[in-house]
Amino acid sequence: MPTGRLRRADVDKPFHGVRVLRDASLPEGLETDRWGRALGPAERAHLALALAYAPRMAEGEFFSHITAAVILGIPLPYLLVARSMLHVSVFRPRRLPRSAGVRGHEAKPSLVRTVRDARTGLLTATPATVWASLGRQLTDPYDLVAAGDAVVRTWRVDSPLATLADLEAAVTAGRRVGVAAARLALPRVRTDSASRTESWLRLTLIDHGLPEPARNHEVSADGVYLGCVDLAYPDLKIAIEYEGEHHLLDPEQWARDIARYEALRAAGWVVVQITKAELFHEPAVAVQRVRAAIRRRG
Known part of the structure; x- marks a missing residue:
């Protein structure tokens, strides 16, 4: 050169x-x-x-x-x-x-x-x-x-x-x-956590006194696959989803997420969507929303 x-x-x-x-x-x-x-x-x-x-x-x-x-x-x-x-x-x-x-x-x-x-x-x-x-x-x-x-x-x-x-x-x-x-x-x-934010959310819930949720739980209803949720309490049919910025920046991903949430709710699931601001800046708010869902189902 x-x-x-x-x-x-x-x-x-x-x-x-x-x-x-x-x-x-x-x-x-x-x-x-x-x-x-x-x-x-x-x-x-x-x-x-x-x-x-x-x-x-x-x-x-x-x-x-x-x-x-x-x-x-x-x-x-x-x-x-x-x-x-x-x-x-x-x-x-x-x-x-x-x-x-x-x-x-x-x-x-x-x-x-x-x-x-x-x-x-x-x-x-x-x-x-x-x-x-x-x-x-x-x-x-x-x-x-x-x-x-x-x-x-x-x-x-x-x-x-x-x-x-x-x-x-x-x-x-x-x-x-x-x-x-x-x-x-x-x-x-x-061994079954898929992302840093998912790990943070799991640990936040546990350290605020909630039971450890299932991770990346596959949901089906009447033989139809509805999707995989980040965290879940399957017995209570509660799904906890982290909504990162990539969901909002990718229109196709956002459309798929909306359709998945609608299918889950139609099958009787409660879907709690946690934002980045809640997880990292107001974790008590995120925990309270999940706790409220458990209380309603409990």
């Missing part, structure tokens, strides 16, 4: 020795995570940086912590990803990676394993190891549980990133920063 071409205005210099085309899109297939969820702006930018840094990684270096979580598709809060440097680890006694925008970590072989991510080709810590290392970064316990839910998810996937046994092995392998929080979160992790 001629030197003059590398100096043009459409070329960025994210790291020493690395040049990338400005505004270049991610490689095909990486705009969504392994479950088909579209990546947010912060996740796309962070993944692009990881792909740009990969060619200059030294032997023994691998992505870890927040960066590995983004690569693997483990859901994290937007601001945490947006404000994070790349996290790159190396096994002792190799030297820590040093570069602007990169945070180096020293890993113990007894605590950390690595794996080559099939989708990106990037070398990361194993999913269970990544989750166990997030106890310090994920200051809200609900986010740590939601990340664990994603790692062990078996609902509508070919295979989970890891098993509950893998998570338990990771948190009992030895001392690491944040492991105490991971140990507390582990008993609350479930």
